[in-house]
Amino acid sequence: MCVPGCMEAVTAGLSRRGFFGRAGATAAGFAATAIAPASVLAQNAPPAAAPAPSAAAPTAVLPTTFTRVIDLSHTLGPKFPTFFDTAGIELEQRADFAKDGYNMYVWKLIEHAGTHIDAPIHFAETGASVDQIRTETLVVPLAVVDVVEKASDEADYLLSRADLDAWEAKHGRLPRGCCVAMHSGFGKLALTDPARFIGRDVDGTLHFPGIAPEAAEWLLKERDVAGLAVDTLSLDNGPSKDFKTHKVWLPAGRWGLENVANLEQAPAAGATLVVGLPKIEEATGAPVRLFALV
Template sequence: MCVPGCMEAVRAGLSRRGFFGRAGAAAAGFAATAVTPVPAPAATLAPRSFERMIDLTHTLGPQFPTFFDTPGIEFETRAEYAKDGYNMYVWKLLEHAGTHIDAPIHFAAKGASVDQIAADTLVVPLAVVDVVERADNDPDYLLSRDDLVAWEAKHGRLPRGCCVAMHAGFGRIAVSDPARFIGRDVDGTLHFPGIAPEAAAWLLNDREVAGLAVDTLSLDNGPSTEFGTHKLWLTAGRWGLENVANLDQAPPTGATLVVGVPKVKDATGAPVRLFAFV
């Protein structure tokens, strides 16, 4: 719920030259096998106003599907209003549950933890690549370099410092059909789309991209046991977003993504609140 005048304040704040005027050093020429963390490129965003905001965040509760089939969050009552005059819970939280961020340290011996991710890489242009039709025909679909090239043929070169989001249509089934969202078969193998390591390598070598995002449980597809995209992308000093909601409401290009990250020391990941301003 937004109190009167709050959207106007948000638009005004986001359009201030000082807010989007920061420019970080470019990060280019990545090797696909690089293991040295490299800071993600900061986006260069021109001042602009916005007409609407899209919440790209799922509500996190004990029932939300997780990679390990265990609750991502549990609550212990610490205080109750009737007895104590206020309400308070203690959370038992899995870092990588619900709509969340993967920090570089998640898949690297050394790398930035959540609190060390540069703030100017968390307000970025959003590029949404729609692979819903392909994912409907192949539950293990991998977003490919060809998908990215086709996106650029329609929408122009990927913006500097952007987040590339795979829209596979899984955001709509995370709550309504968790069994399909996870895709676990009789052998225990998971089935859902992800991003091909080759596509991630191309984005590292040939484009200046700050983050990847998916509306599924993982940057890698369900059957993956090597987690090649995780290893390549996070080791290169980049961040990833998983379990993103409502990508069907976001345009292919033109939106600005705001990643609200809790500044938790040494965390390998954390639940986030994502907003796309259009």
């Protein structure tokens, strides 16, 4: 998602002349790579980034068996809906097979476009960047909460504590280290009806479902959940001005997934989610490939 004011900044930033025009804005540094230890949230994160033990992202319980793979990812191209009035990605051709014997592009990518992750650092002064998120929290049980009917009646629907209670009444306690995914039915609109997916009204306010801050707070306090996922543009619903769900969830050392696809194909319980997150140093978000192993 993109908070108020960033739409303009991003649009300006993606103009051809403006790109990379700010001196000193390029991120630098170099992080060692290895399997992150299980005892901390983030590898190489500054001390302040580590949440209190009670808020540490839990590790899912394996073993897992699967017989089928479901793709929960949208294809990201220049026309995929974004918060901004510009493309989330542009490819520039660097080599052409006919001329050079091979094909290659360079990407210009807004790291919060398409099916993507929000890392803790996206909404925190310090916290894990995408490369620092523990591997163990990227292969986790998937709990899909169906709010399709409610979201069909109310575009701004907020997944509630009651929705979580209903899921648990049917499927048992949310598994340790899981991802809780909101299935609103809006995922299909990203391709078939982008205008309704974004839901921008005449006043410029967006309309799509999200997760209630109170539900996120309850999950943080009462359950062991690694991440939240939504099939809409943002963890917060469209009209949100304060982005409270982001602010509750990410600084606690948890991740979020936005623009998730094909949730209607995933079971409500029993699947394992694999978050294929490119390990990009210092990134606050990244396009991801999501697989549900069933």
